[in-house]
Amino acid sequence: MTDFWDANGDFDYEAHHEAGQRDKAAATAGRIGYPGMTDAFRYFGLHDWTSPMFTLELLAAMDTWQVLTERIEAAPADQDIKELQRQAEETARTIQTMTDSAA
Numbered sequence: 351m352t353d354f355w356d357a358n359g360d361f362d363y364e365a366h367h368e369a370g371q372r373d374k375a376a377a378t379a380g381r382i383g384y385p386g387m388t389d390a391f392r393y394f395g396l397h398d399w400t401s402p403m404f405t406l407e408l409l410a411a412m413d414t415w416q417v418l419t420e421r422i423e424a425a426p427a428d429q430d431i432k433e434l435q436r437q438a439e440e441t442a443r444t445i446q447t448m449t450d451s452a453a
Contacts, residue, residue, distance in 0.1 A: 373398065384409065390416045396446055408448045415441040 354366045362429040376391035379385050380400045391397055391413040396404075425431045 360393075369444070374398070384413075387412055387416055394449060396449065405448070405450055405452075408445065408452070411441055411445045411448065415445060 354362045354369070356362050372388065372392050374397035375443045376385070376388045378399065379388045379391045382404055384391075387409075393415075394412070415438055418434050418441060422431055422434045422438060425434055
């Protein structure tokens with residue numbers, strides 16, 4: 351179990367909320383057979399969606415976004431990062447359009 355109390359003895363509500371959102375995203379990703387895409391489900395707030403709402407096109411776009419995000423974190427040069435960020439932002443806009451029209 352995660353400890354949500356900080357050094358001052360105060361409860362960290364934000365960390366508690368984020369952990370709950372991540373748990374829901376992991377459950378959704380696992381339920382539809384894509385457990386490795388928990389980060390994408392959490393980022394796009396798709397943890398309450400049902401399986402039929404996830405089209406192959408949407409899942410492919412989410413996978414592309416997640417791969418680009420991972421490459422950004424591992425990219426050695428600023429120019430590489432800028433290009434990857436541009437691609438990730440374009441993909442994120444595509445995903446947002448898909449999810450807005452499906453909701």
